[in-house]
Amino acid sequence: MKxxxxxxxxxxxxxxxxxxxxxxxxxxxxxxxxxxPYDEWYALVRGLxxxxxxxxxxxxxxxxxxxxxxxxxxxxxxxxxxAIRINMEPKDALGVxxxxxxxxxxxxxxxxxxxxxxxxxxxxxxxGMIAGYLDQPFISNASKLDMDGNTAxxxxxxxxxxxxxxxxxxxxxxxxxxxxxxxxxxxxxIMAARSKxxxxxxxxxxxxxxxxxxxxxxxxxxxxxxxxxxNPAELLDLLRNEAKII
Amino acid sequence: MASDRFQAPDYYHLDDLLTEEHKLxxxxxxxxxxxxxxxxxxxxxxxxxxxxxxxxxxxxxxxxGPYIPTEYGGAGLDQISYGLIMQEFERGDSGLRSAASxxxxxxxxxxxxxxxxxxxxxxxPKLASGDWVGSFGLTEPDHGSNPSGMITNYKxxxxxxxxxxxxxxxxxxxxxxxxxxxxxxxxGRIHGLVVERGMEGFTTPETHGKWSLRASRTGELVxxxxxxxxxxxxxxKSGLGAPLGCLDSARxxxxxxxxxxxxxxxxxxxxxxxxRIQFGKPIAAFQLTQKKLAEMITEITKAQLLTYxxxxxxxxxxxxxxxxxxxxxxxxxxxxxxxxxxxxIHGGMGIIGEYPIMRHMMNLESVITxxxxxxxxLLITGMDVTxxxxxxx
Numbered sequence: 001m002k003x004x005x006x007x008x009x010x011x012x013x014x015x016x017x018x019x020x021x022x023x024x025x026x027x028x029x030x031x032x033x034x035x036x037p038y039d040e041w042y043a044l045v046r047g048l049x050x051x052x053x054x055x056x057x058x059x060x061x062x063x064x065x066x067x068x069x070x071x072x073x074x075x076x077x078x079x080x081x082x083a084i085r086i087n088m089e090p091k092d093a094l095g096v097x098x099x100x101x102x103x104x105x106x107x108x109x110x111x112x113x114x115x116x117x118x119x120x121x122x123x124x125x126x127x128g129m130i131a132g133y134l135d136q137p138f139i140s141n142a143s144k145l146d147m148d149g150n151t152a153x154x155x156x157x158x159x160x161x162x163x164x165x166x167x168x169x170x171x172x173x174x175x176x177x178x179x180x181x182x183x184x185x186x187x188x189x190i191m192a193a194r195s196k197x198x199x200x201x202x203x204x205x206x207x208x209x210x211x212x213x214x215x216x217x218x219x220x221x222x223x224x225x226x227x228x229x230x231n232p233a234e235l236l237d238l239l240r241n242e243a244k245i246i
Numbered sequence: 247m248a249s250d251r252f253q254a255p256d257y258y259h260l261d262d263l264l265t266e267e268h269k270l271x272x273x274x275x276x277x278x279x280x281x282x283x284x285x286x287x288x289x290x291x292x293x294x295x296x297x298x299x300x301x302x303x304x305x306x307x308x309x310x311g312p313y314i315p316t317e318y319g320g321a322g323l324d325q326i327s328y329g330l331i332m333q334e335f336e337r338g339d340s341g342l343r344s345a346a347s348x349x350x351x352x353x354x355x356x357x358x359x360x361x362x363x364x365x366x367x368x369x370x371p372k373l374a375s376g377d378w379v380g381s382f383g384l385t386e387p388d389h390g391s392n393p394s395g396m397i398t399n400y401k402x403x404x405x406x407x408x409x410x411x412x413x414x415x416x417x418x419x420x421x422x423x424x425x426x427x428x429x430x431x432x433x434g435r436i437h438g439l440v441v442e443r444g445m446e447g448f449t450t451p452e453t454h455g456k457w458s459l460r461a462s463r464t465g466e467l468v469x470x471x472x473x474x475x476x477x478x479x480x481x482x483k484s485g486l487g488a489p490l491g492c493l494d495s496a497r498x499x500x501x502x503x504x505x506x507x508x509x510x511x512x513x514x515x516x517x518x519x520x521x522r523i524q525f526g527k528p529i530a531a532f533q534l535t536q537k538k539l540a541e542m543i544t545e546i547t548k549a550q551l552l553t554y555x556x557x558x559x560x561x562x563x564x565x566x567x568x569x570x571x572x573x574x575x576x577x578x579x580x581x582x583x584x585x586x587x588x589x590x591i592h593g594g595m596g597i598i599g600e601y602p603i604m605r606h607m608m609n610l611e612s613v614i615t616x617x618x619x620x621x622x623x624l625l626i627t628g629m630d631v632t633x634x635x636x637x638x639x
Contacts, residue, residue, distance in 0.1 A: 014253060070266045077270060184278050187308025187321035190270050 001056030001147070001169075003047040004107075005080065006100055006114040006126065008090075009064065009071045010036040013119070019215045026120075026215070035071055038115025040078070041182040042175035046145055047113050048079045049180060054147060056110075057081045061103065063096045065089055069198060076193035077185035083196070088203040092210045097129030102204050104134060110169040111152070116141050116176040124174070131172035139165055143178035250284035252276075252337065252513050257547045263554060264326070271327050275334035278307055283338035288599040291461040296341065298379075298421065305376030309335065309346045311354040318358065318366050319374030326557035329502030337506030340609035341462030347503065348417045349373055351496035353380030356426050356438055360480040360488055369424060369440065381422035381450075383413035383441075383467045384489045390415075391622050391637070394486050398429040398469065400439065407479065409439065409472040415616065419465035420452040426480070427467060428489045438480035438488055447472040458612040460605075494570050497617050498560060501573035502553050504581035504613060505546065507606045511581075511588035512542045514601055518592050529591070538587045545580045552576065568630040575623035582610040 011017070012032040020027045035044075047058045060075040061084045062068050072083045086099045104112055112134075117124040124140070131138030143162075144155035152171065156163045157178070185193075227235045239246045254276070261269060282303050290297045304310055312328045314320025323331075328350070336343035357369050372378040389395045398411025409429060419425070425441045441448055447470040456464060483491070516539055519530035529535045556573050559565035585607035589596035596603045614620050625637045 070269070073266060074270055077274075184281075184307070185270070185274050186306050187271060187274075187312060187323060187327075188316065190267055190274065191316075191322060193270075194267065 001050060001054050001111075002109045003051060003056060003058045004104055004109040004112045005039065005044045005047045005058060005060045005075075006112065006130075007039040007044065007060050007062050007072070007075055008036040008115070008118045008126075009033040009062070009068050010118050010120045017217065019217075023214050023216070024212050033068075033071055035074055036115050036118045036120075037182075038117060038119070038175060040075065040115075042177065042179035043113040043115050043173075044075055044078060044080065045180040045183050046175060047111075048183070050145070050147055051081075059084060059109075061086070061100060063088060063090045063099050063203075066200075072198055073193050074185065076196045076198070077190040078183055079185075079189060081196065083198040085198065085200050086203050087200050091208045093123050093125035094129055094209055095206050097126045097133060098206050099203050100126070101130045101133035103201065104130070108170075110150075112136075112170075112172045114172075114174050116174045127172055127174040134170075134172065137167050137171045138173070139167065139171060140174045141176045142173050143176050145173060145175070145179060250280045251517065252280065252284075252510060254337075254509055255512060255543055255546060256550075257543055258551065260550050260554060264330075268326055268330060271323070272330040272334055275307055275309070275331050276337070278303060279334055279338040279342075283342060287339045287342070287461055288602070288605065291339065291341070291605050292599060294456070294460045296345070296418075296421070296461055296463045300342065301345070301376040301379070304335075304342075304346055305374065307331075310349045310376055311358075311370065311374045312350060314350075314354050314358055314370060314374065319371035320354070320358075324557075325498070325560040326554070328499060329553055329557050332499040332503040333506040333509075335506065336503035337510045339461050339605065340503070340507060340613055341459045343499070343503040343506070344417050344459060344462050345379075347496050347499045348382055349380050351499055352382035352492045353424070353426050355495050356382075356480060356488065356492050357440070359491065360438055360483040361440075362481055364477065365440065365480065373424075378423040379418050379421050381416050381418040381425045381467065382492065383416055383419075383425050383427040384493075385413060385415050387412065387414045391619060393428070393489065394436070396428065396430060396436070398427070399431070400429050400437075400474065401432055403473075406476060407439065407474045409441065409469045409474050411469050413467040415453070416450075416465055416467050417459075418463055419450040419467050420463045422450065425467050426492075427469070429469075435484050436486055436488065437484045439474050440478040440480070441467070441469070441472060441474060442478075445472050445474065458608045460608075490567065493617055494565075494567050497570050497574040498556065498565070500613060500617060501549075501556065501570065501577045504577045504610065505549050505553065507610060508542070508546050508549070508577075508581035508584045510602055511585045511606055512539070512546060514603060515539065515542070515588035515591040518595065518601070522593070535591055538591055542584045542587060545584065549577045549580050568626055571618065571623040571626040574618065575620055575627075578610060578614045579620060582607065582614055585610055 012034050015031045018027040051058050058080045059082050060080040062072050063086045090096045114127045128138050139154050141156050142154045143157050146153045150169045152167050154165045308321030311320035312323045316322040332343050335346050354373050373380050384393050386396050400407040400409045423443050427439050427441050428436055449468045450465050452465040519535050520528050522529045552573050589603050629635045
């Protein structure tokens with residue numbers, strides 16, 4: 001079973017968010033990057049579990065510059081067999097999906113797994129777009145994936161319950177919580193990652209279809225006013241006359 | 247304990263000096279400590295229990311014998327990686343670091359360096375996997391700073407050795423499966439013997455009532471006419487230099503480890519100082535708090551630079567016993583002072599288990615004494631620079 005796992009990098013959740021270039025670019029100064037947790041914890045780990053149970057290989061793929069290599073090495077340390085980096089700065093979901101699908105078309109995979117979204121841009125678009133380019137089924141937001149031969153049984157959490165889907169390979173899937181338990185790499189994995197292939201592939205031609213006009217930070221949180229517990233009248237007064245919500 | 251919000255200080259961008267592997271190793275251990283250690287360690291310390299289930303996690307990470315070659319079950323890492331692992335373990339708790347440090351440097355190190363191939367194959371894989379717990383017997387009730395005066399001894403009985411004596415202050419003694427024990431032969435020369443649990447006459451009474459390293463088991467190793475098979479003698483090094491070689495490795499790990507405890511105290515104090523409001527502003531805005539925090543980050547940064555350079559020397563095989571003494575002494579003292587100052591910043595909150603401060607502080611009172619006391623390390627430096635020994639008879 002040949003599995004491709006798409007991994008994106010995302011700022012660590014403790015990072016301070018700021019912008020440069022007249023608020024059109026994310027300021028990466030001092031930002032720690034991690035593998036997007038949905039990609040790592042669910043897509044990658046489930047891919048590895050399927051490989052361990054059924055044989056095959058797991059390739060991780062990232063679209064990005066050379067500064068992403070440490071992030072990719074972590075995926076190799078966790079257990080991926082090899083890694084591909086398509087050497088371009090990602091601009092938007094369509095461009096990333098085009099590069100990934102071109103690579104997948106050439107190399108042929110039984111399944112392509114990605115996280116349900118990245119925790120920075122939260123677009124949830126790339127998986128569906130890859131499936132569109134490849135003309136393959138796309139199952140989004142999956143919380144369970146089991147294989148029996150070439151047939152996958154997949155569960156999705158839906159409003160008020162679950163949806164169970166069966167689909168034959170090849171397919172594209174975006175993974176959500178519940179798919180697997182996060183794995184921490186061990187020292188041997190880290191040392192083994194050193195000798196695994198991280199192949200850099202140049203991107204194919206693609207014309208950007210979108211551009212960032214502006215990023216805007218959310219309004220700062222207002223100051224917190226403390227009201228003494230034995231003075232409910234003051235609280236009511238503030239809610240009625242100052243906040244004007246009652 | 248409240249959720250672990252630890253963020254490591256790196257004031258001089260020391261990360262730039264580390265390789266990608268170093269950082270991945272450190273961050274991996276840090277993540278594990280946050281996930282598996284921080285939620286349970288305070289309770290374990292309060293109850294005076296070593297959370298032995300963590301041994302499987304330590305082993306899975308490669309924390310037992312990080313620098314032992316992979317063919318013996320180790321992780322085959324360099325000395326800076328070993329240091330970083332110890333730093334992250336001790337950020338969790340000195341007891342956890344002690345367990346990893348004893349197993350790695352005081353048990354696996356002598357078996358690997360002074361043992362023969364059969365001994366390596368018999369013991370190292372099981373110690374690396376955490377299936378076996380090891381302990382190290384050098385200190386005796388009447389011989390702490392002066393180990394060469396030890397009275398534990400063995401006699402050659404032809405087909406075995408007969409071991410008698412007692413060791414004290416032994417980390418993991420009550421739970422150890424094997425102990426590397428230092429004893430004198432009939433000529434008075436010190437040799438290492440591997441003593442296994444179950445050998446007749448070998449007992450490991452526990453030391454109770456500790457106010458320090460509470461999440462770690464401590465006890466004695468007592469040998470009453472223990473018959474030790476001859477193949478259990480470590481053949482490749484003897485004399486006091488043999489156990490001191492192990493201590494060099496362990497002290498090096500301590501020099502890194504205590505930075506972790508100091509970072510945890512600093513991080514907690516910095517956060518608390520910014521959140522605690524008195525007189526209408528955060529206490530971080532007051533000069534006396536800033537003095538404490540500024541001195542803490544300065545001392546942590548100096549200690550980080552010291553250990554990084556020592557790690558380079560160790561990787562090149564050039565670190566001397568005296569250089570390691572200086573780092574152990576300086577860094578433990580630094581960490582203990584930071585724990586005390588951090589306790590002040592936390593006010594009353596500093597004495598309760600919701601914050602890690604008091605636990606680290608009490609742990610460090612052991613660390614400043616074990617593996618060479620604060621004063622003896624000073625005299626080692628003194629002897630090194632003057633050529634005169636102030637502690638040998």
